[in-house]
Amino acid sequence: MPNRLAHETSPYLLQHAGNPVDWWPWSPEAFEEARRRDVPVLLSVGYSSCHWCHVMAHESFEDDDTAAFLNEHFVAVKVDREERPDVDAVYMEAVQAATGHGGWPMTVFLTPGAEPFYFGTYFPPEPRHGTASFPQVLEGVRAAWADRREEVGEVAGRIVRDLSERTLTLSLAEEDADGEDEGAGSVPRPPGPEELHQALMGLTRDFDAVRGGFGGAPKFPPSMTLEFLLRHHARTGSEAALQMVEATCEAMARGGIYDQLGGGFARYAVDATWTVPHFEKMLYDNALLCRVYAHLWRATGSGLARRVALETADFLVREMRTDQGGFASALDADSDDGTGAHAEGAFYVWTPARLREVLGEEDGELAAAHFGVTKEGTFEEGASVLQLPDTEVLLEAGRLAAVRRKLLAARETRPRPGRDDKIVAAWNGLAIAALAETGAYFDRPDLVQAATDAADLLVRTHMDWHARLFRTSLDGVAGAHAGVLEDYADVAEGFLTLTAVTGEGVWADFAGLLLDSVLAHFRGEDGGFFDTADDAEALIRRPQDPTDTATPSGWTAACGALLTYAAYTGSAPHREAAERALGVVRVLGPKAPRFISWGLATAEALLDGPREVAVVGPQDHPATLALHRTALLSTAPGLAVAVGEAGSEEVPLLSGRSLLDGRPAAYVCRDFTCRRPTDDPAVLAASLAARE
Template identity: 75%
Template sequence: MNRLAGVTSPYLLQHADNPVDWWPWTPEAFEEARRRDVPVLLSVGYSACHWCHVMAHESFEDEKTAAYLNEHFVPVKVDREERPDVDAVYMEAVQAATGHGGWPMTVFMTPDAEPFYFGTYFPPEPRHGSPSFPQVLEGVAVAWRDRRDEVGEVAGNIVRELSGRSLAVAGKGVPGEQELAQALLGLTREYDERHGGFGGAPKFPPSMTVEFLLRHHARTGAEGALQMAADTCEAMARGGIYDQLGGGFARYSVDREWVVPHFEKMLYDNALLCRVYAHLWRATGSDLARRVALETADFMVRELRTAEGGFASALDADSDDGTGRHVEGAFYVWTPARLREVLGDDDAAYAAHHYGVTEEGTFEEGASVLRLPQDAGVADAERLGRIRERLLAARAERARPGRDDKVVAAWNGLAVAALAETGAYFDRPDLVERATEAADLLVRLHLDEAGRLARTSKDGRRGANAGVLEDYGDVAEGFLALAAVTGEGVWLDFAGFLLDHVLDRFTGEGGQLYDTAHDAEALIRRPQDPTDNATPSGWTAAAGALLSYAAQTGSEPHRTAAERALGVVQALGPRAPRFVGWGLAVAEAVLDGPREVAVAGPRGEDATRALHRAALLGTAPGAVVAVGEPDGEEFPLLRDRPLVDGRPAAYVCRHFTCDAPTTDPDRLAELLSR
């Protein structure tokens, strides 16, 4: 066992018995490199990364390669999901040097953590013009020994270039009507009218962009925005990227038609998409959206919930195919013959027709990924439902993909928001309870007495790495959603604690935000990225939570911070709307108010519950909701909000102007839909 044996990261633990003498990212690793006068090899990946596993098997498990690596380098292994700051800094260098990036990420650096040579996956022998990993190791070792001055010059130049980069925040304020219209036009140009989604292959689920489209439609009535959102969601839900048997979404589609996914399932994708489909149902009443939201919520609870009440990070793409081979997609794909084994001839033919299973297959070796090109009729739906149950039971007998059990604060915050809202919309109190349990875990284990977040935990053990901006923004978002659904003001208080840290420790000049706190470990560059990736950027996640908290409490500092942060969205939104989708969604909320809804009434009364439900189902962008006793103390919005004629009442305000209170849920729904 090497030095990874005692860590909490499942990804690092996968390498704990490698012959490579791995170190975790610690000062001691760089001190060792300095003492031995050798370079550091930094290898960055994550548990569900297919090519990370391939390189590990080919190179890091090879005794000869490991012996050379141990002799000439100090090897450092990093889980990008535990240390997104380290990943971001060196990925920026990799992309600047090579024009592309990805995982596994391979970086050679000096003992001062200055990078000088980069790559991603290296094969065990030369392939397609790429050198082998042993060749790379030998070349770097020779350069370090014989051309040290040259190596030092390259490293110094790279660090100076990275350090000299500044984020150009050209916007001077919150995006207005013109910028949002330009963003919508840009999305329309990139929209795939035939297959839904944006751009070509590989095609990723555009969760944050769809949220912007739904909010833009709600505020402006733009039917084109709603159509793009609805058609994209339907295409994904009917495609292979969606698990037609067990619910939940794979990471992305390798083709533009959503047929063949990359089979890993990530918590963050499913949390974001669960919320997207719930919001689509709220806007349209779509039965498909309702089904997918609930199935995705149930998938998260069934497959990703941990014993401590949090949610695990991911399920691997690969699993044993029954012959001893570890194969991508083996758990999920079907052939006509396999269908016949489980269902018999008649039902197998029926299932193959409805799920798109063919003799030729849509994946590898004649296998097909299940899709649902069209809904079945009423009678057929019952038959298909029975078939689905039988196939799901049979699939459960297969070897399951591995699970990355670490609990990431940010992604659990996204799950809390999704489960709380989905549970409230569809009268599923069990989902709200699961959201509350996850939030309790974040408070109990991830949050210290000073209100600082730990990035991860595993098996009830708090991780050593500090939370980054996305953790504070997404967990605050989850707490605010939970407060609105449950009427428990303590979640508003916890969100406030986190957002105070955003103001105090993550905010720089001009309102720009940094991914790490000012007192975090110093890297060669302080990471800062306002653009969405697989999740909302920490920058825009924090902006959204700051705005909602300000609407709930009337706090001007939080409102001002949110608006200043949106300057970057004003600059980037018209030019690159797909990469600031959540920032555009937050901007929609600013332009709409956001509206503040206070439901005053005894918590147990049916009339209060009816008003509360109408408030939660309102489509006004970013509307905040407080519910509780008249003149209650838990929510500032409830102060001076009495009953009306002795009946529970709802108060709707925005821009310092309030509508007349109403006791009618239908009237409240009207107020929140125009």
């Protein structure tokens, strides 16, 4: 019989609706039930494309005996971490503090008061390599609850106290970068050139000069770090910064982490060479990387960067777009391998024999050599993921294109990985920004339209009359969970990018409404940001974390959106809020640049101004179009671009800007103070390229 998850909208929760475990969604009623029965709560957190979540579900949650024990002695609560990042963040912090690592599935045992007292991630069905089995863990927790309740309560109370003391305030940084005591309760200044140079030096030390990327295995795409380095190069001319971006982007694009047939990136590589991917594809990774490759092309004209940016954008539209016009959260790593069994990567891997079967003997042999497919392979039965391990061209362009079309068509006949159709507001904001810019750079209005359609969906479905956001939707229906800070900030970022590309000021207006909500409901007294609103559901602590992980943190994303909005509107409160909150980047940037890279990228924009360009003239006039395109292709960090008719009030940046002797003109400004206008795209480009 279906459990209570059958009425949820999260695809991940619905995957568990038929389990024999009597699951509850996260709710006050679940904890009230635990109090009534006087039993602990099992909190299980995961997400739909998580490989080990599926493994534990099959091994344990679909097992009748395990389920019977769980149902008798616990209240079982299942949470989709993508739907409730606040719940995930709070308890993941406890898991990491207690065990030194984290991951999903996350398994936490709680008191009926939601206080954690025992932690783990994946537990096997029988003991393995010194790890207790899940049944052993359940029995141990049951016995502790029954026989050592006072001890359990002491542990839970201590953990909650420790977590409450971790609340971050900017005043923790009592010394600035020069060692000068700023005094108790002071706020660090935003980072300056010295701190950003120190961050660059830290990245240089971590850089893998042989294989690209930073650190060792596993390797995750460092999208925000690459964005910082591109902006740093644009501001300073640092060749070292640009070389790290070029080397990393080429290594990823040639590696198995990149889908050489269909475009798009897997979540990470399990090795240090980008060869063997963990095959799940996330919307946020591909949105961020699409933008990075587009920006690399903008900076260098790289043909490889152009190809990857466009292929990734096309992947997003082809495989991730939903019927409502938004973008789905993820594609699973696993799929049917053709025998009825599920295997990781089954949809993507090839053998030499299979290549010959699809392409014929000659093209099959060439394709195997071209894509690095060997008889030994890396996966089961000698299968390999496609990559481009050598710079030698074994298939000329026309023949390669034909080979790729045949292989892609053959792959489409395989059972496809599952797709999580849940629309996450924040990640759609990232996709809007990426598609809008990529479409503008490469004259692809269809991509700009896809970005606009997704933005329309967010306004219609995720945004209420009070400019508050819902975190998720499914099939055009908003979920019940409130948006968190990253939702407001990333959606505002996407809307502001649409303003730059389309000239439609309504998107800046919507961004302003969202950012006003950020300042009203997410800002702390010290100028930092919390991840949840002041009127959100109270958890054992209010989550707050400025560090960037797989996506920009809500904190740093808010800084970036606030700064850009101020550039469009001249709003001093929005700019001052960004500057104040960027103080944390001054403290963390030189010490841990890989973990606050979006904050560093935003600091680059702040140091550059950011510069503002107002292009005035009929929007369909060739001269207006040329000036607008020139501005969009500038690498000036954080550049704000507005385009509209002379006298337009669409965006405040356009206000009062007139034509130049009746001709379309561009004004380059900082803080609304502008230079003499120009009608020459070359002069505009030179002005924006100048480093000051």
